[in-house]
Amino acid sequence: MGTHDPSNRTTDVPARPTPAPTASPASASASGRTSAPVSAASASASAGSASASVAARARVALDALEHLVGGLGTGILALVALLWLAVTAVACLVGVGLFLLPSALHAVRAVADRERARLSRWGPEIIGPPPVPSGLRAAVTDRTVRREACWVATHGVLGMFLGAVGLTLPLNAAHDLGFPLWWHLVPESAATAAAGWWPVRDWPGALFVLLMGIGWLAVILLWMPALARLQAWPGRRLLRPDAGTDLVLRVAELTATRAAALDAHATELRRIERSLHDGTQNRLVAVTVLIGAARRALTRDPADADAALDRAQDAAEQALAELRAVVRGILPPVLADRSLPDALTALAADCPVPCDIDADVPGRCAVSVEATAYFVVAEALTNLARHSGASRATVTVRRRGDRLCLTIHDDGRGGAQESGGSGLTGIRRRTEAHDGTMELASPTGGPTTLEVTLPCGL
Numbered sequence: 001m002g003t004h005d006p007s008n009r010t011t012d013v014p015a016r017p018t019p020a021p022t023a024s025p026a027s028a029s030a031s032g033r034t035s036a037p038v039s040a041a042s043a044s045a046s047a048g049s050a051s052a053s054v055a056a057r058a059r060v061a062l063d064a065l066e067h068l069v070g071g072l073g074t075g076i077l078a079l080v081a082l083l084w085l086a087v088t089a090v091a092c093l094v095g096v097g098l099f100l101l102p103s104a105l106h107a108v109r110a111v112a113d114r115e116r117a118r119l120s121r122w123g124p125e126i127i128g129p130p131p132v133p134s135g136l137r138a139a140v141t142d143r144t145v146r147r148e149a150c151w152v153a154t155h156g157v158l159g160m161f162l163g164a165v166g167l168t169l170p171l172n173a174a175h176d177l178g179f180p181l182w183w184h185l186v187p188e189s190a191a192t193a194a195a196g197w198w199p200v201r202d203w204p205g206a207l208f209v210l211l212m213g214i215g216w217l218a219v220i221l222l223w224m225p226a227l228a229r230l231q232a233w234p235g236r237r238l239l240r241p242d243a244g245t246d247l248v249l250r251v252a253e254l255t256a257t258r259a260a261a262l263d264a265h266a267t268e269l270r271r272i273e274r275s276l277h278d279g280t281q282n283r284l285v286a287v288t289v290l291i292g293a294a295r296r297a298l299t300r301d302p303a304d305a306d307a308a309l310d311r312a313q314d315a316a317e318q319a320l321a322e323l324r325a326v327v328r329g330i331l332p333p334v335l336a337d338r339s340l341p342d343a344l345t346a347l348a349a350d351c352p353v354p355c356d357i358d359a360d361v362p363g364r365c366a367v368s369v370e371a372t373a374y375f376v377v378a379e380a381l382t383n384l385a386r387h388s389g390a391s392r393a394t395v396t397v398r399r400r401g402d403r404l405c406l407t408i409h410d411d412g413r414g415g416a417q418e419s420g421g422s423g424l425t426g427i428r429r430r431t432e433a434h435d436g437t438m439e440l441a442s443p444t445g446g447p448t449t450l451e452v453t454l455p456c457g458l
Helices: 025-092 097-121 136-141 143-177 179-185 203-238 243-298 302-330 333-337 340-350 367-388 424-433
Strands: 355-360 393-400 403-410 437-441 448-455
Touching: 025 097, 025 143, 025 203, 097 136, 097 143, 097 203, 136 143, 143 179, 143 203, 179 203, 243 302, 333 340, 333 367, 340 355, 340 367, 340 393, 367 393, 367 403, 367 424, 367 448, 424 437, 424 448
Parallel strands: 355 393
Antiparallel strands: 393 403, 403 448, 437 448
């Protein structure tokens, strides 16, 4: 006899096939009610992702269209400079063009610098070269000048052609997409597609033109960015400086910004020291003197001692308020605790001139960048309150890629200029210390617009 194992009691029993569960009508209807919303939700999610993809591609296409139109403008200028250069070269055969060659080379450099600025706005920065050499032989043999002449010849033809194509595609799409609405209202000779291949005499032809408009739209969404990249390629290839030149210019730029950072730091330390010395320190000295007077008055007249203590308390409160103002000038607590828009809103509330804050900054930037932006706005609002005579001001803050863009606009009398003081010059130094840029537009009679950009990372 063997040992009985309870765990093997069912091993000799053949397994019966389990019948498949039969869904009842109630469960079937419940299942149908459950699966339908799931299918609808998945379809809605797919439609939403598809629409988001189309919207993103449309934004890229619009951005590429803007690039192409800008390239069309520089292409026209490049063609004019190319014609001037060709006329000068022909005139050199008789000797007259030698006097015109420096002006022609400077015209080529001006157009090339405009293209460098345009390309730097839409991609990696292209640092400009040194000025054109003064000597005629040195200017003709300069490598940068020769490359700019090649770029003028290329961009004046190819860049202008691609810009014209990029501008024509949206016009063709708009023409053909709206064709069924107006084709029967115009003469038969004018009722043609944008390409103008044949006249349309019936509705099937009009609907075919509509399909062509959809095709134009697809071409715009798919190929417009490629056209913009092709248009920019000669400029990025021929107008960029050599690697060694780029490095030397970058080192010089960083040296200058480092000096500006040290100057801004020293100016800030002097401001803090002056605020503490002229304000808080004098208040604390007054508190000490009043407390001493109160102690001496206790033995003579307690009423005088009470009045002296009241004055000492007032002086201590004023000293505390001035100390808080100095601390807020270093790093405002609202900037550390909340956000840059909240800190700028607090600044606008304290400004004597009515000021609107339009800030759309997703996420937080580096503390130093936000502190610099706060300083720029605070100094700009102080300047316009003192000197502009404005009745309204607007501060706009946007984050575009890796740049934080500030725009301060007022409707004052204008005529603002940089000087040696701590106003606009201090803003420029503080901005350049962060490798940023500052542009001021303040014609006499106004308005005044100050634009500052700061790198803030991705």
